[in-house]
Amino acid sequence: MSRLHNYKPLILLFFFSFCFFAGGQIARIFPPASVRTDDKSPSGNAASSSTVPTASTSGNPLSTILPAAENWGLSFQEEGKVPVGNASFDELQQYHAYYAQKTDKKVIYLTFDCGYENGNTPAILNALKRHNVQATFFVVGNFLRDNPELVKQMLKEGHTIGNHTFHHPDMSQIATKETFSRELKSVEVLYKDITGKSITRFYRPPQGKYSTENLQMAKDMGYHTFFWSLAYVDWLADAQPSKEEAFDKLLGRIHPGAIVLLHNTSSTNGEILDELLAKWEEMGYTFSTLKKLVRNT
DSSP states (O other), rough: OOOHHHHHHHHHEEEEEEHHHHHHHHHHHSSSTTTOOOOOOOOOOSSOEEEEEEETTOEEOOOOOOOOOOEOOEEOOTTTOOEEESSOHHHHHHHTSSSSSOOOSSSEEOOOOOOOOSSSSHHHHHHHHHHHOOOOEEEHHHHHHOOOHHHHHHHHHHEEEEEESSOOOOOOOOOOOOHHHHHHHHHHHHHHHSSSSOOOOOOOOOGGGEEEEHHHHHHHHHHHEOSSSSSOOOOTTOOOOOOHHHHEEEEEHTTTTEEEEEEOOOOOHHHHHHHHHHHHHHTOOEEEEEHHHHHHH
């Protein structure tokens, strides 16, 4: 009995070690239900990846908005239909956020991200004016500072100016409300200095990088957040897509209620926009504004 007593600490140590090892193996085999596994693949959109949602038992896609940092991504599943995003319409709506309109009407909401000016914006504005289309231009600080006359022209011709942050950082890495609000308020101040007006509180996260905390911060500041349901790789100045490549994406993937993202820096967009708008019109599409989308939601 005394010998067994002497070995008791070793027996207990062995027992607890075995439990710890076995528990780890079980956890690897049966992960918790809250863990989400995404299959990431290129999307051909401004976000570098696309989330393939899990299928529900009813056959309908599920998409769960994550509290952690995430890139906006799309999964195009059926031609002529709105793609599945990283989050559903309803999940985004609680944060006053959108990526498309849930509708069967052939309506397009045209938006441009303006990082800087390289001579293509005038051609874009001319095409919009020719077709009487009002778009939303999401601008950063240096675009405002360097192009006040273009900004005034946009307003004069009925377009909306939105907030794309002052420095174009990865906003999903910003944890404090003070730093987050500074990025948006700096644009607000400069915009008012140039135009004498308050900016429309529409926000687009740079590169589509977001978190639920960011979305809530934007909502608390009175902003509506806009992602997109159609875009293509048009922002590489030294590797511009051909007209055929652009039309393949922008005509083949257009759908009712689309929020289309284009970049003002794209020479391809400057060259094709007039024809692109005409082709969309031939397909039966009309154009509306994000202001009307918000009012009708």
